[in-house]
């Protein structure tokens with residue numbers, strides 16, 4: 001559900017909450033809420049929060065983690081009778097959607113006159129997690145070039161949904177791994193990690209990954225700095 005180690009997204013959540021002015025009583029909808037990380041950060045500012053996610057296990061986890069908020073299973077493309085709210089957060093969601101414009105249109109519908117915040121990963125060269133892919137490259141075969149994901153593309157997406165950009169910023173989030181197992185373990189659960197292990201065996205792959213990560217070592221662990229984009233828009 002999360003895209004990195006525990007706690008990595010706190011600066012991203014705070015940036016979204018600052019950019020949208022969330023405070024006591026603000027009605028916030030967290031679309032694609034996952035385990036409720038962004039919801040928890042919004043609740044901490046006194047917001048009234050409702051979260052929606054397509055994955056029932058994510059919704060159950062969020063409900064356990066953030067009892068002050070309400071959660072429901074739902075689809076970003078059809079939010080039903082949710083709202084009205086003041087702020088809609090689509091935090092690390094749009095890259096997972098077949099039709100992001102539809103989700104933005106839904107966000108506008110449930111937040112008439114409100115703000116819509118969208119976050120996405122930054123450019124590949126600004127994200128040190130690319131080290132994993134680079135380490136595994138010998139076993140992954142030819143790679144498609146990364147998608148053109150410049151700031152304009154996100155602005156185009158938002159503009160195409162009839163929204164006007166209010167603010168756009170970049171946020172660096174540190175992915176902190178306390179030790180070697182913490183940095184290698186999740187990779188071995190991923191599709192590319194399993195593919196490489198099947199080809200070369202776990203010991204070879206582990207050695208390659210740790211060798212590539214050596215430049216990111218921090219004490220016993222590792223720190224990888226990754227850039228994310230936060231765009232806030234209104235109808």
Ligand SMILES: C[S@@+](CC[C@H](N)C(=O)[O-])C[C@H]1O[C@@H](n2cnc3c(N)ncnc32)[C@H](O)[C@@H]1O
Nearest residue numbers: 032033034037053054055058075076091092096
């Ligand atoms: C990368 S996670 C982000 C979770 C959370 N926003 C966070 O920042 O930790 C993406 C989430 O979007 C959810 N999701 C994907 N497609 C969805 C859809 N069409 N409608 C609602 N949720 C969706 C997934 O189930 C997952 O929990």
